[in-house]
Amino acid sequence: MANREVVYSTCKSCHGGCGVKVTKEDGVVVHIEGNPDSLTGGTMCSKGLSSIQHIDNPYRLKYPMKQVGKKGEGKWERISWDEALDTIADKMKAAIKDYGPHTIAISQGTGRGYNRYTMRLARSLGTGNAITPGYVCHSPRLGLYALVTGYGRLYCDYHGWGGEFPKTQIMWAKQLEISSADSEMCYWYMRSLDYVKNLIIIDPRASAYATRANLWIQPRPGTDCALALGMMNVIYEEELWDKEFVDNWTFGFEELRERVKDFTPEKVSDICWIPKEHVIEAARMWAIDTPGTIQVGSSLERQANCGHTLRAITCLMGLAGNIERPGSMVSWVLPDTGLIEDFNLELPITDEMKSKIIGGDRFKMGATRTCNPDTMVKRLLAGDAPIKVWFSVGGQQIVHMANTKEVVAAIERVEFMSHTDLFMGPMAEAADIVLPAAHWLELDDVYDMHPRFMIEAHNKVIEPPGEAMSDAWIFNEIGKRVVPDKWWDTVEDMLDYQIRRGEGPDGGPLKWKDFSEKLVSGCWGPDQVYYKYKTDFWREGGGFPTPSGKFEFKSNHLESLGYDPLPVYAEPGESPVSTPDLFKEYPLVMSSGYRQPFYFLGQYRNIPWLRSFMEFPTCQLHPETAKLYGVEDGDIVWIEGPRGRIRQKLRTFPGIKRGVLMATANCFYPEEPAKGYHGVFISNPNVLTSNDHLDPMYGSPDLTCLLCKVYKAKDEELKEEVFRNEEYGFVPPHSQEDM
Ligand SMILES: Nc1nc2c(c(=O)[nH]1)N[C@H]1C(S)=C(S)[C@@H](COP(=O)(O)OP(=O)(O)OC[C@H]3O[C@@H](n4cnc5c(=O)[nH]c(N)nc54)[C@H](O)[C@@H]3O)O[C@H]1N2
Ligand SMILES: Nc1nc2c(c(=O)[nH]1)N[C@H]1C(S)=C(S)[C@@H](COP(=O)(O)OP(=O)(O)OC[C@H]3O[C@@H](n4cnc5c(=O)[nH]c(N)nc54)[C@H](O)[C@@H]3O)O[C@H]1N2
Ligand code: SF4
Ligand SMILES: [Mo]
DSSP: OOEEEEEEOOOSSSOOOOOOEEEEEEEEEEEEEEOTSSSTTTTHHHHTTTTHHTOOOBBBBOOEEEESSSSSSSSSSEEOOOHHHHHHHHHHHHHHHOOGGEEOOOEEESSSHHHHHHHHHHHHHHHEEEOOOOOOOOTTHHHHHHHHHHOOOOOOOOOSTOOOOOSSEEESSOOOOHHHHHHHHHHHHHGGGHHHHHHHESSSSOOOTTGOHHHHHEEOOOOOHHHHHHHHHHHHHTOOOOHHHHHEEEEEEEHHHHHHTTTOOOOOOOHSOOOOHHHHHHHHHHHHSEEEEEEEEEGGGTTTHHHHHHHHHHHHHTTTTOOOSSSSSEEOOTTTOOOOHHHHHHHOOHHHHHHHHHTTTTTTTTTTOOOOOOHHHHHHHHHHHOEEEEEEEEEOHHHHHHHHHHHHHHHHHHHHHEEEEBBOOOOHTOSEEEEEEEOOGGOOEEEEOOOOTEEOOOOSOOOOSTOOOOOOHHHHHHHHHHOOGGGGSSSHHHHHHHTTSSSTTSSOOOOHHHHHHOOEEEEOGGOOOOOGGGGEEEEEEEEESTTTEEESSSHHHHHHHHHHHHOOOOOOOSTTOOOOOOOOSOEEEOOOOOOOTTTTTTHHHHHHHHHOOSSSSSEHHHHHHHHHTTTOTTTTTEEETTTTEEEEEEEEEBBTTTTEEEEESSSOOOOOOOOTTTTTSOOOGGOOOOOSSTTTOOOOOOOEEEEEEEEEGGGGGSSGGGGSSSSOOOSSOOOHHHH
16 A cells, blocks of 8 residues: 655745645655645646646756856766865855955846745845846836835735725736736636626737737737826826825825826827727726726836836826725735744845946946846947856846846856756856755745745655755755855754744744644734824824825936936837837737746746647737738747847737737747757747846836837758657656666
């Protein structure tokens, strides 16, 4: 009889958060399903369900290794953990001594629950040069929410805990049904749709719910700020704003009126290429049918006008009084463990650290706690070597940053880089040392990502393969070697510390062992608090935690930093309007968001179950647009822009705006050789994106609004690389079985 055991845990095969029930037999995971008693009601997606194929995967890194050839040559030799960690720690110590701690960069990819370790390591070493994709993903919205309301974490209240569900919901450049868990979990969103009166989708391309929407607006990519200003214009003209909220709790209402005066529905129709009626209808639904929520998507943050776009959208929330009201945009009361992020925030970022942040002098909203990665690339290329040692954990900067050619050239110039990952991939190939990370089924940790009303437990189900170790262990080991007073003896001590403010079963501090059994701790249902600004919650006598004590339509703080204090529209760096000559040669507006349900950014093309859904990255064109350029559904097409060209498979789709091309982003091919960084130049839209046009506040590049042309790839151009494969069946070249 097999020895069968069930372990409850939390998935993080994406940003994470779904409660799971894992069955193992004789130490092998045989089944994964959702935990029906968890906050996500037993639901899971294809990525989480495929986790069994992540564990025993031929691309898994199992041992620390050092690169014995040149970067990108793929020549590796196994080393011990001690040699790997000591080498990295010695490099860090030498950099601190010779050049200063700011020459060390600590990087991660999108949030995987170890953000707080990345930031703590950076701060404990004394460097402000953490590198994250936050500047194209979430940081702008959190920063702007904080600027306007004083509190950065505004979430959509889909839960009905305050007695109301949102009557109007806007999905603005967002497909939450696929991108869950991002801000909110789609489980709660989907349930709330039973109660919605107006579902508004703002997306040039039909996402899954577009046909169900009461209003689907298809703006030209990169023009969303104009749409938000136009909706506000209608709200002012028709006097639809929330009088009680505006009169008592806001600052700058008249100045904003003046600012949006010119943005008539006619003008917005011209800028966004949409019917003017859509602007009017959306404004009326939003301001009349309250409460309402706006789910912001990160396509809006991957633009060089993202600061003002997010600011304009936040102002829209305030005009309709959709703040802190049940069924609107709310800031959650935290679990009794408090903000787990305090684990890093408790180490202050000093003025000295701030002054050395790369890009900090230019991007005064964004590069304050992390560096501006595009500026770092430019400086590395210019030869002034601002980074000597790069400790990279779980991000694919080579794939995800704008202008791949420059990014590769810059990263190859970094004197010493280590990379920690589950799988072999482009960033690992660029590293001098790679460290093997444990999968979520193989580790204990506290899950603390979105949303902020609960934390959950990742419980170890099985042992990691080879010598892989948890990220928490790796961070702690590096920390201990370089700044021992800021780190812990064991991972368990570190976990206990993070949740110490929670209450344990004996009334004392909550300990990891008890939390691990408890699985979740949080504040939800009737315990949540709404209308905090009407109480002493943020300030005595009520109000917001902003300089004026009000919800700030106008920001004097922004003005003091040299920015416009009110939202302002700017065209993308390359567009039919800003670069009309270029538009003649590249007549399509291109965007490169659009998440795929079975991939997570660059991840999972090595997972057979998931790869079988989409062998090659696809791009979409309207059938009429495709006809115009002589390409057909199923063609492998070249997508070409001023900086290069890539190939993707064309899918014609009547649901996409004419004249717009949508490409799958974050593409590389694990099965392609190390040389060329696993095919990072073949299909990745960042070969085409520019790192020259950056948002003045956040430094974000235009990843979702550029220009391109499209044409069919010739047969002889498909003989090489991945496109030669007629059928699915890739062979991993990187098996570590024999190491
Ligand atoms: N053109 C274009 N560019 C984009 C985007 C776009 O839409 N268009 N999107 C942008 C956005 S929003 C983001 S967030 C970035 C994302 O960029 P990245 O976060 O860099 O994306 P991934 O390809 O998922 O890389 C994550 C890496 O982490 C590894 N990993 C996963 N889990 C763990 C773990 O638990 N521990 C460790 N150590 N490693 C782990 C994975 O194997 C993978 O190698 O890309 C950005 N770039
Ligand atoms: N399955 C899966 N889930 C994911 C990810 C994944 O790769 N796969 N990635 C995770 C990450 S890091 C993030 S940041 C989130 C992102 O999650 P989302 O924000 O939902 O990201 P996307 O699907 O890239 O973009 C959403 C929509 O924006 C539209 N769009 C593109 N450009 C524009 C524009 O200029 N204006 C408007 N109005 N719409 C535009 C696209 O057509 C798309 O339907 O998802 C997370 N969740
Ligand atoms: S949505 Fe994310 S957390 Fe939930 S099952 Fe899918 S991968 Fe796992
Ligand atoms: Mo992201």
